[in-house]
Amino acid sequence: MRTTAVTRTIARLAVATAATGALVATAGAAHATARTQGTATPAHAAQQTAARVCTVNDNGVNFRGGPGENFPVLGKVNAGQKLNMRGQQGNWVMGDLWGGPTGVWVHVAYLNC
Numbered sequence: 001m002r003t004t005a006v007t008r009t010i011a012r013l014a015v016a017t018a019a020t021g022a023l024v025a026t027a028g029a030a031h032a033t034a035r036t037q038g039t040a041t042p043a044h045a046a047q048q049t050a051a052r053v054c055t056v057n058d059n060g061v062n063f064r065g066g067p068g069e070n071f072p073v074l075g076k077v078n079a080g081q082k083l084n085m086r087g088q089q090g091n092w093v094m095g096d097l098w099g100g101p102t103g104v105w106v107h108v109a110y111l112n113c
Contacts (some may be wrong), residue, residue: 006036011015012058018099022045023090025101035055036053038098047048052084052085053082053083053084053085053113054082054083054085054095054106054108054111054112054113055079055080055081055083055111055112055113056077056078056079056080056081056082056083056106056110056111057078057079057081057110058078058079058110059078059109060076060078061076061077061078061081061106061107061110062075062106063075063076063097063104063105063106064076064092064104064105064106065088065094065104065105066105067094068092068105071105072102074101075100075101075104077097077100081097081100082097082098083095083096083097083098083106083111084096085105085113086099086103088108091106091107091108091109092105092106092108093105093106093107093108093111093113
């Protein structure tokens with residue numbers, strides 16, 4: 001009998017943990033959306049995309065502070081650098097460089113996603 005009560009308690013904890021994890025993931029997605037769109041106007045807000053990893057396909061590729069050549073170059077990356085894609089606007093991908101800056105923009109021509 002005691003085993004059944006323990007089993008039920010474990011099952012309830014598993015359900016509660018799964019529900020909590022889903023809430024955390026949802027809150028994280030909402031936070032990411034708010035950060036992506038933040039104070040930007042709809043014309044400048046990045047389109048939200050499913051999380052995926054992109055790889056830089058050339059050396060000396062500029063990453064920028066915004067989606068266009070008129071935004072400042074924040075640095076350069078080389079072939080093989082990974083980027084967690086967070087959004088896209090036109091031909092520009094916004095994401096977080098592995099081991100580097102976050103919220104940077106790279107032209108799609110230099111990425112394999």
